[in-house]
Amino acid sequence: MSRSILKTLSKTLFNTDSFSAFVAPFNKALPHTSSDDFFAAKVTHIFDNNDEIFTLSLKVDSKFYFSPGQYVELLVEMNGRFIKRCFSISSSIEQLNKHNTIDLTIKKQISGKVTPWLRQNLALNTPVAISQAKGEFILKSKAKDMLFIASGSGITPFKSLLMSHLASGELKQVTLMYFERGEKHIFVKEFEQLAQNYPNFKLVKVNTAKQGRLSVALLNKYCDDFTNRNIHLCGSANMITDNTLLLLNSSVARTQIFSEQFTSIPIADLNLKQDRIINYLKSNKTVSQVKEEQNNLLSVSQSNDIKANYGCGIGICHECKCKKHSGIVFNTKTQTYSDNGEEDIQLCISIPVTHVSLGL
Known part of the structure; x- marks a missing residue:
């Protein structure tokens, strides 16, 4: 059967672009073999950056490639079932080319089930x-x-970006403002070596316990021409939202701001009725919802002239399925909360609980 026919059949039956993507969670051979969507890998090294963060080095398939700043889904067998989690690549393109390895730097979620297990069980x-x-x-x-x-x-995608692009001579002036409580900054030696080797790179370590979070005062102190720069943000959902608003209110154009949410929010810590921002990535639109509004994402999209496919409106036909890149939604059909990372959701039965980014 041709690939095009398989793709059409998979789209019709499972609303996925490939059959292997649908069966991957059930395929017990997957961690040992490659498929259209996953590559076999094995652990070559694992070490602690500090008491909260560890780095996993993986030998990867020779066909694997990435662009600095990207992430992968890591698929492991955990207690008899397969679990996927997203982690940014913290290593350089040079490391991949020379050694066929990549690094994933992972924060252990104290109340999480997966990340502590990874550190304890992967060898x-x-x-x-x-x-x-x-x-x-x-x-x-x-x-x-x-x-x-x-x-x-x-900080992890920035290490990959800096180590890959500074050496190539592609970058102009770059300032890294790295916020961390206490002295828990990681990759400090690597960043300091980059600052020594490349005069166009400036490292600013910010101890939030002493200096606070991002502010206009700190921006003016360490990067006084920030309004003229492209600004990349990576951190928690609240960090992204708060800092984006601060930058927008400081005359930075939205087209200058690029972000990726990295950490998840434990369900137990959720404020289930809060103001939310829905970010439509392809449409380049942002919609605000006050905490009193509890509308599903299909009705929100339609009310704001965002083009979205739809059918039955009750979660049966899957016509309104789209990619959620970040944020937590409540599924009114299953009465469950989603994970915080990337996944497919049905707009008609999904109510945003936190700030959400959608592929629409």
Whole structure:
């Protein structure tokens, strides 16, 4: 059967672009073999960056490739079932080309089930699988000076970006403002070496316990021409939202701001009735919802002239399925909350609980 026929059949039956994507969670051989959507990999090294963060080095398939700033889905067998989680690649393109390895730097979620298990159970030569590289947190234009703003484990894609692009001579002036509580900054030696080797790179470590979070005062102190730069943000959902609003209110154009949410929000910590922002990535539109509004995402999209497919409106036909890139939604059909990362959702039965980014 031809690939085009298989794709059409898969789209009709399962509303996915490939059959392997549908069966992947059920295919017990997947961590040991490659498929159209996943590559076989194995653990070559694992070490602790600090008491909260560890780095996993993986030997990957020779066909695997990524652009600095992207992430992968890591697929592992955990207690008899397959689990997928998204992690940014923290290593350089040079490392991939020379050694066929990549690094995933992972924060252990204290109340999480998966990330602590990964650190405790993965060992040398453990077979895993990784997806094709995903995400749009890449440097689409290198012609302007840049400001990178990271908090917590949101630093990981910036390490890949800086180590890959500074050496190539592609970047102009780059300032990295790295926010972390106390002295828990990681990759400090690597960043300091980059600052020594490349005069166009400036590292600013911010101790939030002493200096606070991002503010106009800190921006003016460490990067006084920030309004003229392309600004990349990576961190928690609240960090992205708060800092984006701060930048917009400081005369930074939305077209200058690029972001990727990196950390998840435990369900137990959710404020289920809060003001929310729905970010439509393809339409380049942002919609605000006050906490009193509890409308599903299909009605929100239609009310704001966002083009979205739809059919039955009750969660049966899957015509309104779209990609949720980040944020948590409540499924009114299953009465469950989604994960915080990338996944397919049905707009007609999904109510935004946190800030949400959609592929519409």
